[in-house]
Amino acid sequence: MEANTEAYEVVGIGFGPANLSLAIALEEQRGKDEKQLTAAFFEKQPSLGWHRNMLLPDTKMQISFLKDLATFRNPASQWSFIAYLHAAGRLAQFVNNQNFFPTRNEFHDYLEWAESSFSDRVTYNSEVNAVHLPDGHDGGPVDTVRVEVKDNGPRGGTRLVEARNLVISTGLVPKMPDGVDRGERVWHSSEFLGRFHTLDPSRVRRFAVVGAGQSAAEITRYVYDTIPDAEVYAIMPSYGYSIADDTPYANRIFDADAVDDYYGGTDRTRESFWRYHRNTNYGVADDEVIRDLYQRAYDDEVARIKRLHLLNLSRVQRVDQRADGARLTMHSVRDDSVYDLDVDAIVFATGYDSMDPTALLGDLAPYCLRDDEGRLRVERDYRLVTKPELNVGIYLQGGTEHTHGLASSLLSNIAIRSGEIADAIAIAIDLASRRHTTV
Helix, strand or coil: CCCCCEEECEEEECCCHHHHHHHHHHHHHHHCCCCCCCEEEECCCCCCCCCHHHCCCCCECCCCCCCCCCCCCCCCCCCCHHHHHHHHCCHHHHHHHCCCCCEHHHHHHHHHHHHHHHCCCEECCEEEEEEECCCCCCCCCECCEEEEEEECCCCCCEEEEEECEEEECCCCEECCCCCCCCCCCEEEHHHHHHHHCCCCHHHCCEEEEECCCHHHHHHHHHHHHHCCCCEEEEECCCCCCCECCCCHHHHHHHCHHHHHHHHCCCHHHHHHHHHHHHHHCCCCECHHHHHHHHHHHHHHHHCCCCCEEEECCEEEEEEEEECCEEEEEEEECCCCEEEEEEECEEEECCCEECCCCHHHHHHHHHHECECCCCCECECCCCEECECCCECCEEEECCCCHHHHCHHHHCCCCHHHHHHHHHHHHHHHHHHHHHHHHHC
16 A cells, blocks of 8 residues: 555545435444544535435425434434524424424435535545555455545546545436437436526426326426426326325334344345335325325316326336427326427436446456345445455445345435444454554
8 A cells, every 4th residue: 555545443435414424323433442444435415415406496395304424323413403493593493383393405405514514524526437456456355445536526536545444325226218319308306407497498398207106196297396397297107196104103114123024024024124114105196295286286277277187007118309399108007098299398206226336346256145136235334245365344324225224225224324334334343453562
């Protein structure tokens, strides 16, 4: 390793809410151990961003404000949502509002407030290209790795950082239907607001939204309200929007205890989690937005106009992009018919794929063990199972749905998960230090 190479005990790849929560957990470890672990985080975006293109006006969080970056792990944390409200001078007003669910814009402001405490530990416009074994590695034990970081900012260039532990949190990957590419008028919901604001509303006559989940319903409502002269086509494979189950017992699947049940369960146990409780988060929408859309459609009926078109039991078979819009080839399951629909723009709220860190792992990939289905094996503390000679800890914040359950890509459990990862790293480093001292 070069003498001038930066060295850290923890290198975080990605700096969204999950690794921000980890930074908080590592900082708060100083109350348990006087020796603070050195950490550096690298984020390819130019600043902290959490679903910025879905921060629609007045849209609310679908989880309680108490499921913030720290409270479930440390209720006394100085980085809790309540601490943020107190710092902003809005605690009393928030309480008077009598609502567990802040707007997404306010929650994003909370994230930026918390992030401001860690600006010395995160480097933006920095993309991790690969992870390498140490120079001159001879096949023996691996105690550190080299992280190759590309500067996407004005300076450019690449730097190498030495790490004893990696925590990967690169986020979800937007998913488009097979054969459909994004373009000037064909978008994924993850880029919605940025793309939408490039349109001239006076020239938009037909707008299509694909999907039956929360994002699709919110975008449909937003476009309907924002461009009053446009017809909005809601395209979905189901008969209609289905309500998200947020009842108390169902919500327990997002508790930390449920992670233990899922991780330690049988294949049948895990299959039951997904079969019976997918409707807590996947392909469903909140009651409020569903009723809002239905009321708008009903008001149109009363006014004898037709602006909101529900194309249910339907799929987009093909998209032909044009400079001023797109032609959709539609297939109706109801009568097996095929027809064309011309629109000025279309957004696919078709969800995300879990992150796959395989390509990022580079030289470390052969050391990471997999299960019979080819998926990465993960310990309960979110550390990848590796060959014995790899002493570097690799932890995942996301991409663990197959081992840790439904909350793996959600905010619900990040405070607890980050604490578990921080504790696991501290224990591993302490054990390694004792072994070296003994030797």
